[in-house]
Amino acid sequence: MIFLLLGVLALVIGGCVCVVWAERGGPPWVRGVAFVTRTAGELLSSAQKSRRRRSSWGSSSDD
Template identity: 75%
Template sequence: MIALVLLGILALVVGGCVCVVWAERGGPRWARAVAAVTLGAGELLRSFGKNRDQGLGQSADDGD
């Protein structure tokens, strides 16, 4: 059961990444919408990870 859930999440992530690439190349409106949601979710997860690292007293330096 857990494998099916993880497989579903993986399919959503891969599909989102495909839509990001397709939208960059001028894809349809729905692909641009999915790409915007995918990029927004990525930013949200990135900021959540940085806040979590700072809360644990670790460095939030991303290597830039």
């Protein structure tokens, strides 16, 4: 389990490095990795926002 978490951490850090490198004009493969990283981040962000909307819609604070 630790190795799995370390692998995910390495992928996240590598993706962030590629995003910064691509902003400075890196090679095409870096721009591809940066695109995938940004797209994954946006998908996760929108999924979390929709989950928050659903959970707040179903609950009431009329205590």
